[in-house]
Amino acid sequence: MKRVIVGLSGGVDSSVAAYLLKEQGYEVIGLFMKNWHDDSVTISDECPWLEDSNDAMLVADKLGIPFQTVDLSEQYKERIVDYMFDEYEKGRTPNPDVLCNREIKFDVFMDIALELGADYVATGHYCRKSTIEKDGEEVHQLLAGVDGNKDQSYFLCQLSQQQLAKALFPIGELLKPEVREIAKAQDLITAEKKDSQGLCFIGKVRLPDFLQQQLKPKEGQIVEIDANFERYNQVPPTFSTKEEELAYGSKKPKYKVADGKVVGKHQGAHYFTKGQRKGLGVGGTVEPLFVIDTDVNENVIYTGQGKKHPGLYRNVLFVSNEELHWVRTDLALNDGETMDVLSRIRYRQNLDKATLHKVASGLYVEFETRQSAITEGQFVAWYLGEELVGSGVIS
Template identity: 45%
Template sequence: MAAATLSLLNIFSIKNPNNLKYFYSLSLLPLKGLHLSNNPRKFTSSVTISSTEPQISLNSTSVNEELESYISCSMPGKSRKVAVLLSGGVDSSVAPRLLHHAGHSCTAFYLKIWFQEDYENFWSACPWDEDLKYAEAVCNQIGVPLEVVHLTDEYWKNVVSYIIEEYRCGRTPNPDVLCNTRIKFGAFMDAISTLGFDYVASGHYARVIHSSSEANGTSRLELSGDMVKDQTYFLSHLSQGQLRQLLFPLGCIPKDEVRKLATKLELPNKERKDSQGICFLGKIKFSEFVARHIRELEGILLEAETGNFLGKHGILVLHHWYDTGPASIVAA
């Protein structure tokens, strides 16, 4: 475990830019106690799309010429059945247009992973209904079917409860890594496993290079074309079994170009801001959420070099904000 961790840190070290070319998936996080469904289909529910015909022309010469230069990460020339994860955001909404232009047959899926906590105004804090409306509008525009997959229980059991337990033990798990590994490309893949999809696609900024033998070859996770928005770190725990089923259409495109594409494609959400934070918390502070489930302890902050007293902290807040900060801050 230690060797694998050092290897991953070395790959992402700014001091070693030559090591940033690519890396293989590292399964550093064991999926202990992972809860998956034995009846995948029960999680899906159809969303009524107003028409199976696109509301706009998908054959515009100028638009198609524009898209042609952006589909290198969409496996062009190979017609496949692709399940596209749609969040209602701009990035995931551009993905199905690229995949369609590359010749694939797409079905969009919206993952419903919110859960109820008795915070005041909790539901308005995480606008999942607004996300779903945008997802529907995007699918209506291009004539792509949309289904909702209910993974609330899976999200709680495999992500939220794990985070709480890790904080209880004094460790700091990454919610995005867990969500990608256990939900988006874990429980979701399990839920659609009998539906005959060749690949699952999302709006992540990363690239997957598949070997010529799609059936049992090695798939390699590589850095995206945008080093600022790159999300390969959050995908680094995916297994070979997961990577072999993935497509990341935005992996070859810088973020600012994706925004421009959304405008040229006249997407309904082209002006929508990028989402920030953890959706299931909404406007609730992360430390407040964890403290709700774990008793908060008070500690002190000392300067490592001098031992000088710097102040006090709530131990949960310390884990969240200072874990990757300067080494000169020490908790006691």
């Protein structure tokens, strides 16, 4: 019997994952991860890790599998929380969920599982794994979940072949309603439990309140840029190479306060992200204001009216070599090569046609249609059909 350690989170997805593995004849052990938790910023009732660990324990009990809790707060604080503060301070917008999978669940947690003699680690993610043979080697594929509405392959876009080799995703072939039905039929306490939203350690706290612990408030100006700003209507220069054209297309406009009008004040540019509409506190405009750029050095937020504002849109982005990752290392491009893919720049976004262009310094992703709010620090992921083959941090 192969031994599988399931990350039991106290939710319905991981509960059903554990049940299915047991049905398939694996020796299953449930492990609950206690992540970093700060009572000073979390409304504790809204981030009930104790309740979650209790639910996980009751599920393990019901399924008749061993259960224990591991405290990963220290590693979590170091690898996720500190990284988040650092990124926001630089004016980038990190994606903690992607990092949590790469750094915690499939690294620190996986190491603990392997020490406990596990052959595999399983989670309740809506995605699938397949293994093919290529040139005599085993190659693991990360595939989208069957439930298009819940597909979570994007959150696993930074996994390596070594991590995938040891991973199992038992619910990837199921739809969410089917998962709930199985939980109900097995009388699991989590059957009707609401899905948790986002990172538990932040709970229901507004992100600025959380960030204010380390990034001090600093009053600055909110500037509105008109949709007819001259830079938007500039005729592009003539390019001698495709790379020059891509470099031009990936550059965002540089704004100065004089380019628009001051419409309000904010408490810190690093609390805001591109495409954000809420929290600006500026009224009296025909259409709502959206953040089109932030300047953390000058502490200015640039905004535009309406979600169609030209300042929100570009069709090219760049990933530097240091932040480029191939799940399928055998498909990695060499300098000068291109690849037609489907790509997304955020979770829950539909996949769009794009072309990858590998250059000496990194990789350009050129979309067929213009993308709204391409945000530095977020992850872009690309697919061949339903297989996620690579990703990178948007520079």
